[in-house]
Amino acid sequence: MPKTTPFHARLEPxxxxxxxxxxxxYLAAPRYQYSIANEYYAIRNSVSLLxxxxxxxxxxxxxxxxQLLRHAMxxxxxxxxxxxxxxxxxxxxxGFVVQDGVIMHVAENEYWLTAAEPALRYFRNxxxxxxxxxxxxxxxATQYGILALQGPLAFDVVKxxxxxxDGLKFFGLTQTDVKGKPVVLSRTGFTGDxxxxxxVRFEDAAVVWDALMGAGENYNITPIGTTALKMARVExxxxxxxxxxxxxxxxxxxxxxxxxxELGWDWMFRRLEKDKRDFVGRTPIEAELxxxxxxxxxxxxxxxxxxxxxxxxxxxxxxPKHELYxxxxxxxxxxxxxxxxxxxxxxxxxxxxxxxxxxxxxxIPLDLAMPGTEVNxxxxxxxxxxxxxxxxxxxxxxxxxxxxxxxxxxxx
Amino acid sequence: xxxxxTRFDAIVIGGGHNGLVNAAYxxxxxxxxxxxxxxxxxxxxxxxxxxxxxYKFTTFSYAISLLRPDIVQDLDLARHxxxxxxxxNTFQPGFNGEYLFLGADSDSNYHELARHSIEDAEGxxxxxxxxxxxxxxxxxxxxxxxPNSLSDDPEEVADMAELKGYLGSLDPDVRDLFDxxxxxxxxxxxxxxxxxxxxxAMIASSGIIGSKCGPRSKESGLVWLFHKLGEYDxxxxxxxxxxxxxxxxxxVLAKALLSxxxxxxxxxxxxxxxxxxxGATGVVLADGTEYFADVIVSALDPRRTFMQLIDPLDLPxxxxxxxxxxxxxxxxxxxxxxxxxxxxxxxLENRSDIYAGFTNVxxxxxxxxxxxxxxxxxRFSRRPFLDCCVQSTIDPDMSPPGKHILSCFVMYxxxxxxxxxxxxxxxxxxDTVQATLEEFFPGFGDQVLHREVVTPLDIxxxxxxxxxxxxxxxxxxxxxxxxxxxxxxxxxxxxxxxxYQCGSGTHPGGCVIGGPGKLAARQIIGDRKNG
Numbered sequence: 001m002p003k004t005t006p007f008h009a010r011l012e013p014x015x016x017x018x019x020x021x022x023x024x025x026y027l028a029a030p031r032y033q034y035s036i037a038n039e040y041y042a043i044r045n046s047v048s049l050l051x052x053x054x055x056x057x058x059x060x061x062x063x064x065x066x067q068l069l070r071h072a073m074x075x076x077x078x079x080x081x082x083x084x085x086x087x088x089x090x091x092x093x094x095g096f097v098v099q100d101g102v103i104m105h106v107a108e109n110e111y112w113l114t115a116a117e118p119a120l121r122y123f124r125n126x127x128x129x130x131x132x133x134x135x136x137x138x139x140x141a142t143q144y145g146i147l148a149l150q151g152p153l154a155f156d157v158v159k160x161x162x163x164x165x166d167g168l169k170f171f172g173l174t175q176t177d178v179k180g181k182p183v184v185l186s187r188t189g190f191t192g193d194x195x196x197x198x199x200v201r202f203e204d205a206a207v208v209w210d211a212l213m214g215a216g217e218n219y220n221i222t223p224i225g226t227t228a229l230k231m232a233r234v235e236x237x238x239x240x241x242x243x244x245x246x247x248x249x250x251x252x253x254x255x256x257x258x259x260x261x262e263l264g265w266d267w268m269f270r271r272l273e274k275d276k277r278d279f280v281g282r283t284p285i286e287a288e289l290x291x292x293x294x295x296x297x298x299x300x301x302x303x304x305x306x307x308x309x310x311x312x313x314x315x316x317x318x319x320p321k322h323e324l325y326x327x328x329x330x331x332x333x334x335x336x337x338x339x340x341x342x343x344x345x346x347x348x349x350x351x352x353x354x355x356x357x358x359x360x361x362x363x364i365p366l367d368l369a370m371p372g373t374e375v376n377x378x379x380x381x382x383x384x385x386x387x388x389x390x391x392x393x394x395x396x397x398x399x400x401x402x403x404x405x406x407x408x409x410x411x412x
Numbered sequence: 413x414x415x416x417x418t419r420f421d422a423i424v425i426g427g428g429h430n431g432l433v434n435a436a437y438x439x440x441x442x443x444x445x446x447x448x449x450x451x452x453x454x455x456x457x458x459x460x461x462x463x464x465x466x467y468k469f470t471t472f473s474y475a476i477s478l479l480r481p482d483i484v485q486d487l488d489l490a491r492h493x494x495x496x497x498x499x500x501n502t503f504q505p506g507f508n509g510e511y512l513f514l515g516a517d518s519d520s521n522y523h524e525l526a527r528h529s530i531e532d533a534e535g536x537x538x539x540x541x542x543x544x545x546x547x548x549x550x551x552x553x554x555x556x557x558x559p560n561s562l563s564d565d566p567e568e569v570a571d572m573a574e575l576k577g578y579l580g581s582l583d584p585d586v587r588d589l590f591d592x593x594x595x596x597x598x599x600x601x602x603x604x605x606x607x608x609x610x611x612x613a614m615i616a617s618s619g620i621i622g623s624k625c626g627p628r629s630k631e632s633g634l635v636w637l638f639h640k641l642g643e644y645d646x647x648x649x650x651x652x653x654x655x656x657x658x659x660x661x662x663x664v665l666a667k668a669l670l671s672x673x674x675x676x677x678x679x680x681x682x683x684x685x686x687x688x689x690x691g692a693t694g695v696v697l698a699d700g701t702e703y704f705a706d707v708i709v710s711a712l713d714p715r716r717t718f719m720q721l722i723d724p725l726d727l728p729x730x731x732x733x734x735x736x737x738x739x740x741x742x743x744x745x746x747x748x749x750x751x752x753x754x755x756x757x758x759x760l761e762n763r764s765d766i767y768a769g770f771t772n773v774x775x776x777x778x779x780x781x782x783x784x785x786x787x788x789x790x791r792f793s794r795r796p797f798l799d800c801c802v803q804s805t806i807d808p809d810m811s812p813p814g815k816h817i818l819s820c821f822v823m824y825x826x827x828x829x830x831x832x833x834x835x836x837x838x839x840x841x842x843d844t845v846q847a848t849l850e851e852f853f854p855g856f857g858d859q860v861l862h863r864e865v866v867t868p869l870d871i872x873x874x875x876x877x878x879x880x881x882x883x884x885x886x887x888x889x890x891x892x893x894x895x896x897x898x899x900x901x902x903x904x905x906x907x908x909x910x911x912y913q914c915g916s917g918t919h920p921g922g923c924v925i926g927g928p929g930k931l932a933a934r935q936i937i938g939d940r941k942n943g
Binding site: 003122 | 533541
């Protein structure tokens with residue numbers, strides 16, 4: 001039997017479907033309502049509340065914490081100032097991605113990390129190898145739950161509970177309290193919208209949940225499951241481990257592995273020549289970025305909806321759109337005289353209800369990476385593989401100004 | 413005068429599972445094939461016996477993992493009743509109510525392991541993945557006739573070169589692990605990944621099964637690797653129960669053999685193989701009955717194959733020397749129980765799922781080492797390692813409703829006792845095992861309806877495995893793969909033309925694997941084609 005998160009007592013009665021999935025050994029709801037669309041639109045229209053407690057959570061504390069992270073993380077931890085968070089990635093010696101995660105610089109010599117897969121032994125091994133005496137890496141999975149409050153009205157909700165949200169910048173964080181309970185509040189999230197995440201102590205879970213739901217009462221606050229989140233994250237251009245990429249640690253061969261450049265994370269290494277760190281995987285990563293030898297790059301794919309409609313119409317059926325979210329691989333072909341000239345693949349495919357077109361996250365070779373480049377995406381039409389026109393697009397597909405806007409006072 | 417009834421194309425000596433597999437392949441290829449079995453039933457060490465009405469005991473071997481999947485297809489075993497039941501759970505009782513219970517969900521397993529050590533939960537997966545990659549790389553070599561390392565035949569030389577190149581082409585970390593399995597103890601390998609003693613002991617027990625080594629002995633690495641080479645539906649290292657026990661499996665093989673036109677003769681104790689200058693000619697039973705064939709296959713262990721069925725004086729000296737030095741030194745016993753109800757583990761009362769797989773009694777490396785120390789001193793372990801299976805939890809045909817059978821594999825029980833003999837120690841061993849189970853499952857003794865003790869001497873007497881070694885010879889590096897059973901004689905042939913070997917003492921045995929029977933048949937059929 002999977003474990004339950006500290007919020008489960010509150011979540012259980014809300015799940016109208018009665019269906020739970022196993023997320024890293026915890027019960028998690030794919031959706032609470034029958035309508036995933038309702039939950040999705042709470043993210044884009046009002047405010048959503050998601051329990052992301054099954055993420056793995058670690059604290060990295062001590063005088064040598066920064067030194068460890070400077071070496072272990074591929075992205076430069078120096079740029080993660082006190083009171084801010086950083087989306088980061090760590091790689092193996094060959095420059096393949098091990099994992100991504102969000103690291104928070106919570107206090108002097110104190111960092112908190114969330115990750116999709118276990119990483120305690122991984123970081124401790126690096127610390128041991130570096131012979132760092134003053135760094136403690138601890139698993140705090142059973143001490144904290146995490147809530148994601150996401151949507152255009154998130155600030156309106158959170159500001160009722162703490163004044164410290166005021167002026168909190170995108171990827172900023174603060175130690176504050178809600179109803180007298182200490183929380184770490186960060187302006188982060190996985191939706192590409194305005195939003196916050198809160199680390200909540202286990203024993204405070206119900207109080208904080210109730211406070212957020214109460215403050216959101218007049219703002220259509222909607223508990224959401226993981227499917228709505230995943231639809232939003234594709235629009236936001238955010239990659240998901242085990243779907244859009246895989247940990248090099250548990251891969252069998254390099255064909256299953258990806259480098260940061262192959263995942264479109266070149267931006268994490270801007271000004272690398274000025275960054276003198278010796279970090280794990282640096283040599284191959286730097287060489288690849290310089291020589292552009294990556295096998296793929298990761299791009300958005302905007303499916304031509306006219307063509308999408310056409311192939312289904314030709315077959316005599318309605319094109320599937322509503323609440324369509326797929327994590328199965330779909331092949332991409334070059335558009336030329338050869339009928340099935342394989343080029344790459346889409347790892348996530350979603351019908352964006354907001355954009356009214358199907359979109360995908362795709363891996364393609366560099367020569368096809370220019371936005372606007374036309375490719376064929378293989379879509380099953382009555383179970384028959386059928387090519388549909390799609391165009392390379394830069395991600396995010398949807399990037400509202402409110403995501404990064406300064407939120408203070410009564411700003412809406 | 414050779415009557416039609418005594419004249420065959422091929423005779424297989426011994427109706428163990430490899431003998432049956434071998435005979436079925438030969439029969440399928442069109443040879444008129446006879447299996448001669450000394451006992452009243454076929455199956456060898458893979459039999460199920462109803463010793464008490466309604467209670468079916470897997471007297472000797474009790475689970476299957478390494479069975480080569482192609483045998484199922486080639487011999488159409490599903491049509492003859494093959495039914496392998498998954499055996500996914502593992503339960504490891506510890507001291508003071510501690511325990512480890514692993515099942516089919518890797519996420520739940522993470523949390524279960526993390527109860528003992530969070531780092532171990534990660535290390536377990538890391539090590540498991542590396543072992544998976546290694547076993548995947550080695551797997552093809554389980555399904556081919558190994559090269560002859562002593563031959564200068566160009567084909568053999570090329571085969572050897574291919575093998576060496578292959579090992580060289582492994583990913584460095586996988587190659588490194590391969591070397592460690594060959595050179596390090598299970599405990600030493602595990603220490604890099606696992607700190608919890610309970611978890612370590614559970615994994616390390618794979619490194620001692622049926623072998624004269626402890627978890628800290630160098631030999632345990634290879635024994636562990638060997639046990640990981642099995643699979644259940646592509647999940648490497650997983651095991652299954654056959655419906656009706658391992659005897660159910662060998663009955664399926666017997667049916668497959670008969671359907672291909674083969675003949676089985678039970679109560680037929682082969683005394684020796686007959687041969688002349690041109691090669692094998694037949695066999696003579698202990699009662700003097702003679703059977704004739706140009707192909708004679710011994711499914712017995714190497715000692716019987718080379719030293720008993722034929723005259724060793726007819727063999728080259730180096731082979732005789734190798735077989736003389738070939739180590740059996742059985743260390744395992746079985747104690748099987750009929751139970752009035754399921755054993756109760758404090759804190760997990762009335763949970764039947766914990767028994768739906770292996771239950772490992774051996775809670776620490778020290779415990780296993782102490783058990784081994786008794787073995788080294790020439791006595792059975794006073795607190796033995798036990799590998800228990802309650803197959804009746806998932807296979808209701810094994811016992812009357814509500815009652816259970818418990819197959820209990822016991823280590824260490826050295827074949828050679830320093831100060832006693834096994835006929836005198838049989839009940840003492842049974843009492844010791846029962847007391848050990850009582851320690852971890854209080855009240856166990858009251859549940860026992862019937863007890864059957866199988867000593868290493870019993871294994872030798874009943875099954876015929878020399879010194880009771882369950883693998884037909886130790887799984888040590890000098891007796892495995894290229895060297896099984898002896899360098900230069902690892903390709904199922906013998907120095908006597910037409911006389912072959914196919915038992916677990918040949919590659920890729922032991923265990924219930926079928927590979928030796930299959931590969932020997934391939935060799936025999938190939939030799940006949942080439943005249």
